[in-house]
Amino acid sequence: MSRRPHVLFLAPAMAVLAAVTIYPIIYVLWLSLHRRLLIFNISKFTGLDNYGFLLRDDRFWNAFYNTAYFTVLSVSLELVLGIAIAVLLDRAFKGKGTMRSIVLIPWAIPTVVSAKMWEWMYNSDFGILNYLLGANINWLGSPIWAINAAVFMDVWKTTPFVALLVMAGLEIIPRDLYNSAKVDGASRWYIFTRITLPLLKPVILIVLIFRTLDAFRVFDAIYVLTGGGPANTTETLSIYAYNMLFQTLQFGYGSTISVTVFFCVGIITILYVRLLRREIE
Amino acid sequence: MIRSKGAQILYLFLFSILVLQGCNRETPPVENDQVTIVFKHGKLAGDPEAFETLIEKFEERNPDIKVKGEVLPSLSDEQHQFYVINLEGKSSDFDVFAMDVIWVPEFARAGWLRDVSNILPTDKRAAFFKAPIEAAVFQGKIYAAPWYIDAGVLYYRKDLLEKYGFTPPGTWEDLVYIASEITRREPGLYGFIWQGKQYEGLVCNALEYMHSHGGDILKDGRIVFDSIDNRQALEFMEDLIYKYRVTPELVTTAVEETTRHIFGTGKAIFMRNWPYAWNIFERDGSIVKGKVGVSLLPSFPGYQSSPTLGGWHLGINKYSDHPKEAERFIEFMTSYEAQKTLSLTVGYKPTRRKLYRDSDLIRAQPFTAKLYDAFEQAIPRPITPYYMMISQILQPEFSAIISRIRKPQEALESGSKQIEFILQLED
Numbered sequence: 001m002s003r004r005p006h007v008l009f010l011a012p013a014m015a016v017l018a019a020v021t022i023y024p025i026i027y028v029l030w031l032s033l034h035r036r037l038l039i040f041n042i043s044k045f046t047g048l049d050n051y052g053f054l055l056r057d058d059r060f061w062n063a064f065y066n067t068a069y070f071t072v073l074s075v076s077l078e079l080v081l082g083i084a085i086a087v088l089l090d091r092a093f094k095g096k097g098t099m100r101s102i103v104l105i106p107w108a109i110p111t112v113v114s115a116k117m118w119e120w121m122y123n124s125d126f127g128i129l130n131y132l133l134g135a136n137i138n139w140l141g142s143p144i145w146a147i148n149a150a151v152f153m154d155v156w157k158t159t160p161f162v163a164l165l166v167m168a169g170l171e172i173i174p175r176d177l178y179n180s181a182k183v184d185g186a187s188r189w190y191i192f193t194r195i196t197l198p199l200l201k202p203v204i205l206i207v208l209i210f211r212t213l214d215a216f217r218v219f220d221a222i223y224v225l226t227g228g229g230p231a232n233t234t235e236t237l238s239i240y241a242y243n244m245l246f247q248t249l250q251f252g253y254g255s256t257i258s259v260t261v262f263f264c265v266g267i268i269t270i271l272y273v274r275l276l277r278r279e280i281e
Numbered sequence: 282m283i284r285s286k287g288a289q290i291l292y293l294f295l296f297s298i299l300v301l302q303g304c305n306r307e308t309p310p311v312e313n314d315q316v317t318i319v320f321k322h323g324k325l326a327g328d329p330e331a332f333e334t335l336i337e338k339f340e341e342r343n344p345d346i347k348v349k350g351e352v353l354p355s356l357s358d359e360q361h362q363f364y365v366i367n368l369e370g371k372s373s374d375f376d377v378f379a380m381d382v383i384w385v386p387e388f389a390r391a392g393w394l395r396d397v398s399n400i401l402p403t404d405k406r407a408a409f410f411k412a413p414i415e416a417a418v419f420q421g422k423i424y425a426a427p428w429y430i431d432a433g434v435l436y437y438r439k440d441l442l443e444k445y446g447f448t449p450p451g452t453w454e455d456l457v458y459i460a461s462e463i464t465r466r467e468p469g470l471y472g473f474i475w476q477g478k479q480y481e482g483l484v485c486n487a488l489e490y491m492h493s494h495g496g497d498i499l500k501d502g503r504i505v506f507d508s509i510d511n512r513q514a515l516e517f518m519e520d521l522i523y524k525y526r527v528t529p530e531l532v533t534t535a536v537e538e539t540t541r542h543i544f545g546t547g548k549a550i551f552m553r554n555w556p557y558a559w560n561i562f563e564r565d566g567s568i569v570k571g572k573v574g575v576s577l578l579p580s581f582p583g584y585q586s587s588p589t590l591g592g593w594h595l596g597i598n599k600y601s602d603h604p605k606e607a608e609r610f611i612e613f614m615t616s617y618e619a620q621k622t623l624s625l626t627v628g629y630k631p632t633r634r635k636l637y638r639d640s641d642l643i644r645a646q647p648f649t650a651k652l653y654d655a656f657e658q659a660i661p662r663p664i665t666p667y668y669m670m671i672s673q674i675l676q677p678e679f680s681a682i683i684s685r686i687r688k689p690q691e692a693l694e695s696g697s698k699q700i701e702f703i704l705q706l707e708d
Contacts, residue, residue: 037706038365038369038391039387039388039390039391039666040390040391040666040706041391041392042706122534123531123534123539124529124530124531124534125529125531125543125548126542126543126546138530138531138533138534139534140534141477141530141531141532141533141534141684142684143684143686226478226479226534227478227479227480227676228479228677229478229479229480229533229534229676229677229680229684230479230533230534230680230681230683230684230686231479231677231678231680231681231684231686231687232479232677232680233686235677243673246358246361246362246365247358247361247669247672247673248669248670248673249365249387249391249669250670
């Protein structure tokens with residue numbers, strides 16, 4: 001018997017992983033160092049030229065700013081609302097189970113479908129939103145409103161996901177802690193900030209990892225809602241990369257943008273994981 | 282159980298062979314030299330049965346060929362993506378495929394299309410409308426056959442125009458005048474709606490103003506985008522919303538279906554759209570049934586109406602194993618007979634001129650027959666392999682104009698600079 005049989009048993013899984021994730025990642029990295037235009041049969045190694053161009057590309061920085069704005073705003077709103085909903089639903093009341101399932105509905109609808117639905121609701125002529133507000137706002141057509149409308153839709157859609165994870169976190173907090181705090185005469189707010197929140201920290205960090213990564217790569221919701229308009233004010237990095245790669249077939253530069261997204265996401269993940277590890281230790 | 286490292290590796294090796302064996306595809310036995318060609322296309326409008334009958338008819342007449350139709354997602358962006366990935370990978374899984382007219386030069390330049398001059402020699406091309414033929418020619422050779430055609434048209438409320446004694450507008454100024462007069466007397470109506478969301482449709486709309494004012498984007502391969510003609514045309518487009526106020530701001534998010542919906546509920550006097558909307562307006566239960574008229578899009582004084590050309594072409598995959606059979610299939614699908622069937626059943630507008638004088642077609646579809654002038658005057662979007670890149674540049678610029686983020690002159694300068702950069706990419 002060899003000393004490391006586990007390596008052998010892991011080999012098939014590693015091979016599959018290498019084939020389906022590591023190889024493509026390396027290939028995209030390789031592509032990003034090329035000037036590669038499919039339609040002209042041009043494929044030339046240009047080193048870091050694409051990255052140099054990226055730094056001077058206004059459209060890239062615009063997309064970067066939009067993505068960052070979208071991520072920060074939507075994730076913070078989802079977190080606050082998600083925790084609030086979870087805490088409310090954690091209380092004992094009649095119909096709790098039903099309520100929990102109902103809350104999950106937005107999360108269960110496929111993104112493209114809900115984006116299409118919101119596109120109609122945001123319509124300034126016959127959309128229900130303006131009707132309810134008695135307003136006449138061009139939600140998706142105004143440079144100020146459009147990105148916020150996208151954030152709002154994302155919050156509507158993914159808050160339930162946050163709430164679900166936080167609810168699971170609440171379940172494992174021992175009830176004794178609450179009881180003894182109550183006996184000591186602690187106020188509800190005090191209990192929430194001194195017991196609930198600290199004990200929820202690991203769950204919150206996991207929620208943050210999931211949500212930040214998803215939000216940073218946002219594509220389908222905004223692509224359906226505004227197509228990046230008006231005038232690219234809602235174009236995110238993923239939409240820009242898609243346009244370069246599949247609309248205009250600039251595989252070199254498109255890969256450069258994708259690699260940049262990959263590294264941003266990587267950095268965010270490392271930061272979160274560090275925080276999480278410190279928390280657990 | 283496994284005793285030595287050698288045996289372990291052997292087992293692993295045998296196992297992987299077993300797995301790989303499963304990937305081997307079995308090739309079906311060939312019957313009397315019959316060839317199967319695969320036809321890829323988007324989802325067809327209306328009843329699929331008509332299309333199947335057409336394929337059966339082809340197979341009856343060509344017993345040596347079997348046709349397998351394969352449907353792609355209905356979004357044209359997704360179809361484009363599918364073709365790019367597969368053709369780049371030199372796939373021979375499909376032989377004939379349907380292309381949006383704007384992809385033909387791009388695919389031809391990439392070397393993914395077979396030259397089809399064989400089935401469309403110069404003397405046969407005159408039977409088709411000029412614009413779709415022009416749009417399929419790249420460096421003197423023709424790379425796809427026009428299958429069906431589309432062009433922008435003006436929908437108007439016949440009843441309202443008659444009530445106030447107007448005839449359909451010939452110039453854009455007329456349109457503004459009629460729209461303002463009627464909205465003044467019938468409050469609550471929109472004057473003129475069109476498609477202004479940041480997408481391909483916005484480029485089609487903007488080009489109609491530019492072309493009907495003598496402007497263009499490219500001329501003989503050179504950029505002529507930053508011109509006075511274009512500036513005035515785009516200023517007019519902006520003025521429709523903010524100065525004349527005949528167009529509501531909501532068009533900056535509108536696509537075809539948004540405007541079709543608004544017009545269909547009787548809330549607009551004029552609408553720019555493609556011919557597909559007609560049948561929906563004339564359905565039983567439609568609020569505007571019998572109240573809608575269609576005419577050529579207006580132009581600026583001294584110029585011609587310039588609807589943007591749309592439509593789909595059939596091409597042959599360069600890597601196809603059965604190009605001769607594919608040619609026969611395309612010849613059949615674009616024939617007088619097949620186009621007539623498709624027009625009568627699913628409403629695809631024929632690319633052959635003569636069909637617009639066909640008595641059966643005129644009787645069954647008087648509307649289609651009346652579109653002849655619009656198709657005759659249609660103007661293709663810039664015919665260049667760079668078109669998709671140019672459109673990517675123009676979409677945000679036009680969107681910026683109608684959302685008042687940039688002045689038309691600024692958009693023209695910025696767009697010009699970016700297109701110039703693109704045109705140099707090849708060097």
